[in-house]
Amino acid sequence: MGGLLASTLVYGLVNSVVLLLTSLGFSLTFGLSGVANFAHGGLYLLSGFLCWLLMHRVGLPFPLAAAATVLLVGLLGAAIYRTVLMSVRGIVLSEVISTFAVGVAIVEFFRWKGFTTYDFTLPALVDGSVDILGVTVDWQRLLIVALGLALTGLLWLFTHRTMVGLALRGMSQDEYTALSVGIESDWAATLSLGLGSALAAVAGIALLPLGIISINIGYDVLLIALAVTVLGGLESTTGLILGSLIVGFAMVITGNYVGPRWSEVVYLAAIVIVLAVKPSGLLGKSKELEDRV
């Protein structure tokens, strides 16, 4: 197989799962609570720096620092709902503005504190590499693929096969009917913000070892999550996977055949095109139509 084609296939798939993992928390929170958590990128960045600080300032070993980071960022997500979002729940614009403000505050806090050097990196969970179709891929990337697919499957099981997951989905579909059977709406939203934030941390800890932790990644991650979920269709797991595959392969194809600096234009273009042509996304549900059926 040709080198460039094989590279496009292998890295297209790897990149797609990277995008899937990056967006999973954002999509989960939106799907379960209706809140577009624009602090997602900030929380992703925070997880990187927090894990680094726990390792290098507190002295925790990496696995412990990673676990503590996921827990703390998850709790922070829950706290964001209780302190920032609860009073504006249901006012979409206010939800977006307030979560975006939290995200910007996190990102800019680290810039202000001087976390702008090349000193901040997280260790890879596994070292070494392997050849696939003649293309060298490091084990960390393969681990990310396995983690992304496993987490997607586990989240599907959680939301479809557990009572808590069903309750969260129920609340997202019809709050007052969910209240009528005893599900509490603030509890559901707190949990979904917490879970989504914890997933942002998992993504950060898995993906940030691929490079350095740079401040602007906080904004990039938010844009990627937006592009993938908007393209696939909000509230749709299959749509999220499809969106990740399309944007993931489009970025790699553009990078390989047009030029690396154009690949980042792809996800921005995806947002604009989808909003102009099919705002509900490829697999998004047209609730208005469905309600009429």
Add this chain to the structure above:
Amino acid sequence: MLEVRDLMVFYENALAVNDLSLEVRQGEVVGVFGSNSAGKTTLLNTVAGLTLHLQQRERRKGGMRITLGGAIRLDGEEIGGLSPRARVERGVVLCRERHPVFRDNTVEENLTLGAYLRPSGELKRGLESVYELFPPLVALRKRKAGMLSGGEKEMVAIGTALMARPRLLLMDEPLLGLSPLMQAEVVRGARAIARRGVTILISEQYARPILPIIDRGYVIENGALVVSGTGAELLDNPEVKSAYFGV
């Protein structure tokens, strides 16, 4: 069992329920009749705690001002300040109007969610009990609830409420928009539920289809009580008879 005393509900300055008092005794099926905007849904939502939830939500975000007054007592305990969840735990379960279902969930997932506050060991028996009551749901158990007909959705909605093991079931216009055949099926279901010992407070615009199963009824207009009595007594009132009984 349920005692509502001098209930007042204001949405901003609009009076939705006006000094309303009613009583539902253990084992009874009681009807609440009234035209559109008479206050039936607000009454049932208030008994179930949804109006209080909305009031707290709106207060937090500085939105619509909702004022609640009066007393709601269940077995002598004041429940007017309790959350919807606490009321479900006490056995007060609302089946809302317009056949509400979780549309992206299957029928069985909808029913399962009804048992959210029940011990997991009760789930299997609860499902069997609902399928006994509404046999057509057995074949639909894997179907997405959003794709069902109005009557099927109503069966799912009632079944979901039953899974919460209500002692007092509040049914808000369960017959709205259903064909006569489906109306008869839902009324049969309500009668069977009552026979299982569940007390029912049911609202409808027109009383005639549910007249055979009610013990007593209240007619309300503009949120206030107009007349109350047994089905026969209500039928004796010429104005009520023509307005709400369609005869």
